[in-house]
Amino acid sequence: MKKIIIIKYGELSTKKDNINFFISKLKNNISIILKNIDNEIKYDFGRMFIKVNEKDIDSVVNKLKKVFGILEIIIGYIGNELEIEKIKNNTLSLINDKKFNTFKVITKRSDKNYPINSMEINNVIGGFLLKNISNIKVDVHNPELSINIEIRKNEVLYYFNGIKGLGGYPVGTLGKGLLMLSGGIDSPVSGYMAIKRGVKIEAIYFESPPHTSEMAKEKVIKLARVLSSYNAEIKLHIINFTEIQETILKNIPHDYLITIMRRMMYRISAIIAHNNKCNILINGESIGQVASQTLTSMRAINEVIKMPVIRPLACFDKLEIINKAKEINTYDISTLPYEDCCTIFVPTHPVINPSVSKCEEYEKLIPYKDLIHTAIKNHEVLIIKEEIENKYQDLL
């Protein structure tokens, strides 16, 4: 029997009118990740069928586990023996290696000319299995193993319990956002969560050489690379923040350093987002985590831009964020010990309840509009893909 991969859609089924758009986007996203593998994809409103060579099945399933918009990934088996006796034996041999105590047979007959109806097939197969496997019972409400049999024109499709997919919406179905990506634990997780809701992301990173090292930038590239495995590729905007940061340090009272610095980052991010057709900013802020993330701080900082800022982690505990970071493989990269521009020049007593009027007052002391203009004009753009270009091909 030939194996086939079956995909069940996630929340898409709630999108009545534009479901076609969602599914074809999902199909495109899948085609992109399978570009180096021979495949054939067909779909209807209920599910998608992917045919690949037998040897590629495991690796394709692994790739599909990283695609948003998939509720369940199921391995199905296609046989061309339509006789009921053959179906009985095939079912038995397919479930031979499975461990279960309760089961249910669910038959669909898309070929209505087939002589036995679905209910009867359920009974025949169920009875046959009960006779041939000891210690199993039928449970129609909550079976451990669901045995699905679909009788079509010239073939029979068998499938069983599937593997859980990531859920969410296909990436790109809800437009674009700009992720403020530091080297820390939180921002990659927020990026992941935005991607999960179908938002295609670009990312922005602020570097402060020589205070921050090349390694710190390399670390952010690695984080972007992890995220790109869910997002096809990521456009990473790198802003040289040294001059702005040094000017702030020289001219602004130290308890307001972080607040003003964040206001500058927000201003730059909003402009970059606007220029790149991103509708929202996304960041890793979590209420109360540090001085710049108190509610008053958030308000004083957010006040400089009009664009909506999505903070997927606002109400998460640190431990919850860490667990998620470990799950998506960003934690080990985030905890590499390099300084980033939020951790250098941290004042001993940053203001916890900054006032907007004071921020505005202090900002008059520096020519920030010119500095921002220069930083944006000179910014670097990298396209990060999951596959690293192998610079060392001759050596390896």
Add this chain to the structure above:
Amino acid sequence: MIYLDYSATTPVSYEVLDTISKVTKEFIGNANSLHALGLKSANLLESATKQIADIYGISPNEIIYTSGATEANNMALIGVAMANHKKGKHIIVSKLEHPSIYAICNYLKSIGFEISYVNNDKEGLIDFDDLKNKIREDTILVSICAVNSETGVRQPLKMIRQIIKKENLATIFHSDITQAVGKVSINFHDIDLASMSAHKIFGPKGIGFLYKSNMIKISPLIYGSGKFNELKPGTPPLPLIAALSKAIRLANNDLEKRERFVNLLNMKIVNFLEKYPEIKINKTKYSIPQILNISIMNIMPETFLHMLDKHEVYVSTNTACSSGEISNSIMAIYDDSKRAKHTLRISLSYVTTTDEINKFLEIFKEEYEKAITVK
């Protein structure tokens, strides 16, 4: 020289040697260092690891570099034992393992673990029913090699995995794949842990890796610092790692074509040796062609090995790691102690030539017939 001991070790290929030399000269930075030279080394390390991961369809952080398969076996078995001793202390291994596995099992036994040995049938294949019966609730690990080093018997890892996981989902499956790498294809999704070594595939001695699926946890054997892997701290040996990555890439070219060619050489030797009634061919239908084991019942194998030695023909008795003892694997398959004492292993590679085999058979005939006349 006619080298027919490729399963003991292989010479380093020219391409791999070139990598070792270039990387040693050009990548002097410690991959753990913060400066540009460190970064350059870290980047090469990353590319080398990614290449291996891509070839095997695994993730780069599932690769832990070791000094070779013996270290990887230690890391796997002891690592699983230490991480899971509260869940259970029962470990199952086959009777066809590399001696290092038994040495580790003896150690684990001395500190309170229980070791069971799963039987195999007359073809060398694991007895599935016996395996099924031996798996218990407290079985934390099953270790079964992919290819036996003495007889070349290949085990169906997928089926073994299915049996293990059906009986006890928490039982971890380790496989020593050293003799399979570069000879037959391996699906890493069939196993949780796997050990291999570069020097069996024309790479340098002193490097190998442990594959550890991200789904399982093991305890470290050694402690130290370094950012790449907590299970193997310290400065990564970059020239060896780059060499390993290259050796793996080269070894995976044309696997099937190479196997077919080696099979022809193997058949040629078998056809020739079958003429002698006192020579038993220890080959089952599951043996891979690269490893050919025979028992010369009327001569001590060591004597014959030295007779061939004089002609610069190199084969081995048992495996290089257990010379001098009775062959466990032959005993496990044929249950014949004389046969197990008289084994000789001829191991072939795709670089072996037909000329070499012709010459080998000529020398074999001359020396063998001389030896029995003297006797």
